[in-house]
Amino acid sequence: MEINFEKVMGTSEQVHNLFGLLRERQFNISHFVLPSFLEHTEFVINHPYRAWYLVKEADLVVGSIYITDHNTIGLYLKNTKKAIVQGCLSFVLQNYFPLPPIRSIR
Numbered sequence: 842m843e844i845n846f847e848k849v850m851g852t853s854e855q856v857h858n859l860f861g862l863l864r865e866r867q868f869n870i871s872h873f874v875l876p877s878f879l880e881h882t883e884f885v886i887n888h889p890y891r892a893w894y895l896v897k898e899a900d901l902v903v904g905s906i907y908i909t910d911h912n913t914i915g916l917y918l919k920n921t922k923k924a925i926v927q928g929c930l931s932f933v934l935q936n937y938f939p940l941p942p943i944r945s946i947r
Contacts, residue, residue, distance in 0.1 A: 842898060844928040846906070849893040851886040858895060858902045859885055862917060890915075892937065896929060906932075911947045912939045 849855050860881050876884070888907075896904040896918065904918035906929050916929055940947065 842922075842924055844925055844932075845897040846894040846932055847897060849885065849888065849895060849905070851888075855895060856882050856885050859905060862902070862905055862919070865919065866917065891940075894932075896925065898925065904929075908933060908937050910940065 847855070849859070860878060863881065864875065889909075890907040891910050893907040894905065895902050896906055903920060903925060904916065906917075907915045909915070914930075914933055916926070918925055918929070
């Protein structure tokens with residue numbers, strides 16, 4: 842199984858893929874009502890994350906992962922296959938180091 846990570850740059854295809862993932866979620870922590878496609882597009886283009894990636898298995902988008910400036914990781918996967926979860930965490934650990942502490946912030 843090959844897992845690929847595509848950096849979110851705000852392309853039209855990425856916006857559509859991310860909106861599809863958002864619509865499929867059963868639980869949401871950032872909203873109670875699904876944002877409009879326009880609101881979603883603006884969020885993706887101006888995302889507040891340190892880094893954000895689409896997670897792909899072969900050429901299929903199976904989720905997304907983001908890293909925040911608070912040293913947290915957000916991970917949403919359509920399928921929680923152990924190999925995909927491990928691949929995502931390994932990718933982050935190999936490519937990102939925690940930012941230095943800031944008291945009462947991170």
